[in-house]
Amino acid sequence: MADDHAHVQDFFSVRAAGWDSRFPDDGPAYAAAVDTLGLRPGDAVLDAGCGTGRALPHLRDAVGPGGKVLGADLTPAMLDAAVRAGRAASGDLLVADAARLPVRGGALDAVFAAGLISHLTHPGEGLRELARVVRPGGRLALFHPIGRAALAARHGRSISDADLRAEPHLGPLLAHAGWVLDSYTDEDDRFLVLAVRAH
Template identity: 45%
Template sequence: MSDPRAVYARWAALYDRLASLPVVRSWRARAVDALDLSAGETVVEMGCGTGANVPALRRRVGPAGRVVGVDLTPEMLRRARGHADRTGNGVSYLLGDAARPPVDDVDAVLATFVAGIFSDPAAAVDAWCDCAAPGGRVALLNFQRSANPLATPVNVAFEGFVRLSAPGARLSRRSHADAFERRVATARDRLTERTVDRRYETFAGGYLGLVSGRVE
């Protein structure tokens, strides 16, 4: 099995370009909106990659707030620090495992497109909820196969997409995508168990699911 860090380091440049596409930015903006952020708050992004969500998060918390990105891949963080709109006062990046976040007592937690890569997604979500202060909101955005009957051809291609985008997610010899979606479902279920004021929505033709909740 490939080391995910090596895979993400190798594809960091392409990932950075794809994450910055206008349509992808619109998806990420919806995830940021789900956090209900206020000026002056601290928000942490788990598995921040190249920091594509940071500008939107920074606008929500304002100059008095703080945005922290956590990622396991040095190359991803190096690219994040290379963007002027993803650095500066109030923005910091931490090299670390998002499943064991080196943060505590934060106002909000965001995880986009990462829940499916953890071998124990429930434990990762527990860690994210544990590091949020009471009343803090946690949001997960993930790809999924669409239930739309017209989406069958694209759903077939989803297998290859997951193999490229989620190294190490394979749990069976039959389907990488099935394993990925089981992990995402586990993460969503645990977030549902750990939070109140929950919201769930799908968009992009049903290929994206966004779930959020508030920690008590």
């Protein structure tokens, strides 16, 4: 596990400073994805694998000043970039593994996770941990600002049904982790899966 964490930290540490400049037009896509969570003023929400915190201002807008926003990431350099971008004002930042969160069970109304699932060493365990911290009936959004085919093309690969994020794989994975799949969207300009915490 430590080696896996080191690999993830190494990957993102060297990219942290320039991360936002690589994706300057993603803001509206993040805002639209946050809207799908149906957050209300006063809600408590976690951005799991928050990176440079691009979702944090949108999450803060959704829950208002009386809500709770947490941003957790394994890579300190990404959180440092979030601070430099002024996003720490939108939520509390934690250096934490999304698969072992320092959050009590059922404390949250929702979890937002952009690009996280591909970086979880054990996706099933990670999704179970996200379910642990969300109240029954709470929501999960797994998001990426581009779809699977566009992302594969960006990396010079073709899309595969063996992809973890393909619906036939992800649906059962979510179910085993305590989530009920609500909707699955995989378009060129958005990958968005919404799930509800089972009772």
